[in-house]
Amino acid sequence: MSARKLLSLMLIFTYCLAHSNAYSAMTADTSSLATADIANQLGWINSGENSCGGYYLEGPFIYPADADKPNAIEITGNQGLYRGSGTSELESLTIRHQGQQLTANQGFLYREAETGKLSIIDLIGNVHLQEPNTLVIAKEGRYHLVTKTKSLHDILYRTTLNGHEVAGPKVTSEEKQHDRKITTLSAFGSANEFSQTEPRVYEFDKTTFSTCPPTDPVWQVKAGHIVLDKNTGRGYATDARIVVKNIPIFYFPYINFSIDRQRKSGFLWPVIGHSKKWGGYLQTPFYWNMAPNDDMTITPGYLSLRGFQFVDYLRYLTHKGSGTMKFDVLPNDRAFRDFQAKAPGNINNYVNITGNTTEIIQAELNRLENASPTRNSFIWRDDSQFNSNWSTYIDLNHASDDYYMEDFGNLREITENQLLQEGDLYFKSEHWNSTLRLQSYQALHPIDRPPVTNQYRRLPQLILNGDYPDQFFGLDYFINNEITHFGLLKTPGASVNQPVGNRLNLQPGLSLPLNWPFFFINPRFQLAMTQYQLTQTQPTNTPGSKRRTLPIFDIASGLALSRDMTWFHHPFRQTLEPQAYYTYIPYRNQASIPLFDTTVNTLSYDQIFNYNRFSGIDRIGDANQIGVGMTTRLIDQRSGLEKVRLGVGDILYFSNRRVTMCNNTSCTDNPFNPENKRRLSPVSGVIDYHVRNDWRISTNALWNPVSKQIDNATAGIHYQTDDTHIINLGYNYARNGNPFSGISTNNSQNNLKVTDISFSLPAPFIRDLNLVGRLSHDWASNHFQNLLYGVQYDTCCWAMRMVGGRTFTSLDGDNTPQYNSEYYVQFALKGLGNIGSGNPNGLLSTISGYNTQFGQEF
Structure with missing residues (x-):
C-alpha cells in the first residue's frame, strides 16, 4: 500500500468522524428522538462545562440496612400477592445486595419446593440494575438468589472505565444520599441479552459499545458478544465491527482491550504504515505484564522492502532502581543486501558527495561489504541506588552496522554517529566521593556521510575526590584525583595511529573562605600534578612519558x-x-601532550569565573588575569521568584595566552590566533526576564570590543500556559561557526545564523483542533535544519493526529541539502485503543515544553 493510499484511507476515516454531526442531521427524525431518549434514560445531562457536552447523573444508591453483612439481601415491594404454588408477586419491587440495587415494576418470587426458600425472582417492566458507576436498564430479567447471577433482556447500559470506581458513603436511606455527577470516561450501549455470573463482570450479546456521549455516538463497536471484566480490567469482543455513524471501518473476529489503567497482558492495536526506507509495514505488538514490577512489549512485524523484524522492549523496577532494555533484530535484510551489492560501483559518487578521500571511502566500503545482512541493535539503561553510599548507572547502545541508525532510527536519532557505551559505579560519603567508569563510543562510518572520527575510550577511569571544609584556621582542604586508561580504535582510512595510554592526575588544594553579610573573599591554591604513560607515539613524535606540574592560584x-x-x-x-x-x-x-578529552570552553558569563579556559585535563591554560562581573536581580517579595536577572562581565588579561590546543593552523586555538594576544576578552552579557508566570525572555551574548561585532549570541522567548499551549522563538548566532560553509573564516557567510520556531496552539474557530510545528532554519547556508508539522483533533471519545518531519543530514557533492523524513497518522478510540502508522511522540518531544495528551480522557 502506498503512502498516498494509506493517507487517503486515514482522511476518509477522519472525515467520517469529524462530520458525524452533519451525518446525524441527515438521518431520520425518529433516530434522533431515539438517541435523545437513550441519553435521558441513562441519566445524561447536557452541559457545556466539558468537552463531552455533558455528564451522567447517578441517582441515589441505597444499601441494605445490614450493609456490613456480606450475604444480606433486602427485598421490598408494594401490594404483595401470594399464590398457592409458592409464588409471590410484588409491585414496585426493590432488591438490594452487596452494593447492587435491582428495581422493577413487578416481580415474581419463586421458592424451592423442598425448603421453601426464595430461589428465583423474575423482574418485569422498567428493570434497573444499579451498582456504583454502573447502570443497566432492561424490559425484563431474572435474578437467581442462590448463585447471585442475573440475566436481563433488551437492555441499555452505561459504566465507567479506566478504574474510576468512585462511590459515595454506604448510606441506607434516601434522605442521606444525593445525585452525583459522573464526568470520567464511561461506556454505554445496548444489547439483546445481559448476564452477570460474578461481581463486576458483565456479558452482553448482540450488543454495542461506545465511549462517546449517548447524544452523539460518533463511533461504536457492534459485536456478537462483549465481556467487560472490571476485576481483571480487560474487555473482549467477538464478531466485532467498528462503525462510524453506521459506516463499517474495521472488522475483528476477536478483539481484546483494556478498560482501566492497570497493566494487562494482551495484543495492542496493530501499527500499519508506509515509509521510503521500509515500504509498507505491519507491526503487531503484544504486551506482557510479567510481574507488578516488570513488563515487556514484543513486536513482530513485516517490512515489505526488508523482511520480518522482531522488537523486544523490557521495563523493570527493583527495590534498588529501574531500567529498560530494547533489542531488535531483522534477519536477512533484503534492502541492505541490495545496497551492499551496488555500493562498489558508486565509489566516485560517494567521494563527491561526502568530500572524503578515496582511502576513507575504500575503508568504509570494506566495512559495508563485511557487514551481516542480519541486522540488530541493543539498548540498556539502568539507574540503581544500593544504599546511601553506593549507586550505579548504565547506558549501553549498540548497532550491528554503520547504517542501522539511518535505516531504523527516528529523526532525533538518525544523525547520531557516536553511540555511547558506559557503565558507572558511584560512591559518596560525607567527605569522599568516587566514580569508577567504563566508557566507549561505537562510531558509525556510513559511506554516504561526511567522515566521523573515532573517540577515545576510557577503560577504565577512576575518579576520587575528597573535601574537608572548615578545618584548622577555617581552611578547606580538598583533593581531586583521576587515573584513566585511554584506548582508541583506528578510524577507517586513517593513516596515522593516535597516541594511547594512561593518565594520572593528582590535584590537592586548600582554600580560605571568608564571609561577611555583604562581602565574601575566597583565596584558593591548587597543585595539578599530571603523569602520562603513552604508546603508539610514532609518527607523531609524542614522548612515551610526560609529566606536568602546575600551581594554580585564584x-x-x-x-x-x-x-x-x-x-x-x-x-x-x-x-x-x-x-x-x-x-x-x-x-x-x-x-607534546595528546588531546584525549579536552576542548576549548566557549566564553560565557559563568566561564569568566572559571580558572581554566579548557575543558578536561590535557590542557591547563596559563593565566594572569582578572575577571569582573556585575549581576543585578529583581526578586518578587510576594512569591520569592526571580523576576529579572541581568549580568555583564569581562576578563582583563595581563599576559598573552601561550598554551593552545594545537601548534599550527589545523585548529582555531593556535599560537597565531590574535585573540590569544588581546588584553580584553569579549564582553559577556546575560538577560533573563520572566514577563509573567507563562512568559520568559532570555538572551546571552558576547560582544568583541576589537572587531566591534558580536561573536556569538542566543535569544529565546518561551510562552507556555499548559502542556499544549506553547510558543518557542529562538535565535543562535556564532561568528565563524558554520561548519558547512567551506570558505575562509573571515567571510561573513561563514557565520552561523539559525532561527528556531516551535509551537503548539489550538486552531482558531475550530474546537478541539490543535496545531503543532517547528522550523529551524540556517540562514547562512539558506536551508532548514528541522521541519515539523502536525495537526491533532482530540474530542471527548476519539482523537486523530497527523505529524510529519524532516531533518537535515548533510550536503551532497553539489551542496544540495539532504534530508530524512518521517510521517505518522494515528487514531485513538478512547476506551478501546490507538491505531495508526506509529507513535510520533519522539518527534514531538523536540518542541520544548510539549507534553502530549493524545488519546487521553479529559
Missing part, C-alpha cells in the same frame, strides 16, 4: 547589596552583586 570575591523597591505598585527586592575573580597559572609547554 581569588574569588564579591559584594551582595540589596534594597527594597516598588515597581508598578508591586514590592520587589533589587540586588547588586559585583564580583572579581583573579587567576594566576604559570606557563608550561604542553604541546
Whole structure:
C-alpha cells in the first residue's frame, strides 16, 4: 500500500468522524428522538462545562440496612400477592445486595419446593440494575438468589472505565444520599441479552459499545458478544465491527482491550504504515505484564522492502532502581543486501558527495561489504541506588552496522554517529566521593556521510575526590584525583595511529573562605600534578612519558547589596552583586601532550569565573588575569521568584595566552590566533526576564570590543500556559561557526545564523483542533535544519493526529541539502485503543515544553 493510499484511507476515516454531526442531521427524525431518549434514560445531562457536552447523573444508591453483612439481601415491594404454588408477586419491587440495587415494576418470587426458600425472582417492566458507576436498564430479567447471577433482556447500559470506581458513603436511606455527577470516561450501549455470573463482570450479546456521549455516538463497536471484566480490567469482543455513524471501518473476529489503567497482558492495536526506507509495514505488538514490577512489549512485524523484524522492549523496577532494555533484530535484510551489492560501483559518487578521500571511502566500503545482512541493535539503561553510599548507572547502545541508525532510527536519532557505551559505579560519603567508569563510543562510518572520527575510550577511569571544609584556621582542604586508561580504535582510512595510554592526575588544594553579610573573599591554591604513560607515539613524535606540574592560584570575591523597591505598585527586592575573580597559572609547554578529552570552553558569563579556559585535563591554560562581573536581580517579595536577572562581565588579561590546543593552523586555538594576544576578552552579557508566570525572555551574548561585532549570541522567548499551549522563538548566532560553509573564516557567510520556531496552539474557530510545528532554519547556508508539522483533533471519545518531519543530514557533492523524513497518522478510540502508522511522540518531544495528551480522557 502506498503512502498516498494509506493517507487517503486515514482522511476518509477522519472525515467520517469529524462530520458525524452533519451525518446525524441527515438521518431520520425518529433516530434522533431515539438517541435523545437513550441519553435521558441513562441519566445524561447536557452541559457545556466539558468537552463531552455533558455528564451522567447517578441517582441515589441505597444499601441494605445490614450493609456490613456480606450475604444480606433486602427485598421490598408494594401490594404483595401470594399464590398457592409458592409464588409471590410484588409491585414496585426493590432488591438490594452487596452494593447492587435491582428495581422493577413487578416481580415474581419463586421458592424451592423442598425448603421453601426464595430461589428465583423474575423482574418485569422498567428493570434497573444499579451498582456504583454502573447502570443497566432492561424490559425484563431474572435474578437467581442462590448463585447471585442475573440475566436481563433488551437492555441499555452505561459504566465507567479506566478504574474510576468512585462511590459515595454506604448510606441506607434516601434522605442521606444525593445525585452525583459522573464526568470520567464511561461506556454505554445496548444489547439483546445481559448476564452477570460474578461481581463486576458483565456479558452482553448482540450488543454495542461506545465511549462517546449517548447524544452523539460518533463511533461504536457492534459485536456478537462483549465481556467487560472490571476485576481483571480487560474487555473482549467477538464478531466485532467498528462503525462510524453506521459506516463499517474495521472488522475483528476477536478483539481484546483494556478498560482501566492497570497493566494487562494482551495484543495492542496493530501499527500499519508506509515509509521510503521500509515500504509498507505491519507491526503487531503484544504486551506482557510479567510481574507488578516488570513488563515487556514484543513486536513482530513485516517490512515489505526488508523482511520480518522482531522488537523486544523490557521495563523493570527493583527495590534498588529501574531500567529498560530494547533489542531488535531483522534477519536477512533484503534492502541492505541490495545496497551492499551496488555500493562498489558508486565509489566516485560517494567521494563527491561526502568530500572524503578515496582511502576513507575504500575503508568504509570494506566495512559495508563485511557487514551481516542480519541486522540488530541493543539498548540498556539502568539507574540503581544500593544504599546511601553506593549507586550505579548504565547506558549501553549498540548497532550491528554503520547504517542501522539511518535505516531504523527516528529523526532525533538518525544523525547520531557516536553511540555511547558506559557503565558507572558511584560512591559518596560525607567527605569522599568516587566514580569508577567504563566508557566507549561505537562510531558509525556510513559511506554516504561526511567522515566521523573515532573517540577515545576510557577503560577504565577512576575518579576520587575528597573535601574537608572548615578545618584548622577555617581552611578547606580538598583533593581531586583521576587515573584513566585511554584506548582508541583506528578510524577507517586513517593513516596515522593516535597516541594511547594512561593518565594520572593528582590535584590537592586548600582554600580560605571568608564571609561577611555583604562581602565574601575566597583565596584558593591548587597543585595539578599530571603523569602520562603513552604508546603508539610514532609518527607523531609524542614522548612515551610526560609529566606536568602546575600551581594554580585564584581569588574569588564579591559584594551582595540589596534594597527594597516598588515597581508598578508591586514590592520587589533589587540586588547588586559585583564580583572579581583573579587567576594566576604559570606557563608550561604542553604541546607534546595528546588531546584525549579536552576542548576549548566557549566564553560565557559563568566561564569568566572559571580558572581554566579548557575543558578536561590535557590542557591547563596559563593565566594572569582578572575577571569582573556585575549581576543585578529583581526578586518578587510576594512569591520569592526571580523576576529579572541581568549580568555583564569581562576578563582583563595581563599576559598573552601561550598554551593552545594545537601548534599550527589545523585548529582555531593556535599560537597565531590574535585573540590569544588581546588584553580584553569579549564582553559577556546575560538577560533573563520572566514577563509573567507563562512568559520568559532570555538572551546571552558576547560582544568583541576589537572587531566591534558580536561573536556569538542566543535569544529565546518561551510562552507556555499548559502542556499544549506553547510558543518557542529562538535565535543562535556564532561568528565563524558554520561548519558547512567551506570558505575562509573571515567571510561573513561563514557565520552561523539559525532561527528556531516551535509551537503548539489550538486552531482558531475550530474546537478541539490543535496545531503543532517547528522550523529551524540556517540562514547562512539558506536551508532548514528541522521541519515539523502536525495537526491533532482530540474530542471527548476519539482523537486523530497527523505529524510529519524532516531533518537535515548533510550536503551532497553539489551542496544540495539532504534530508530524512518521517510521517505518522494515528487514531485513538478512547476506551478501546490507538491505531495508526506509529507513535510520533519522539518527534514531538523536540518542541520544548510539549507534553502530549493524545488519546487521553479529559
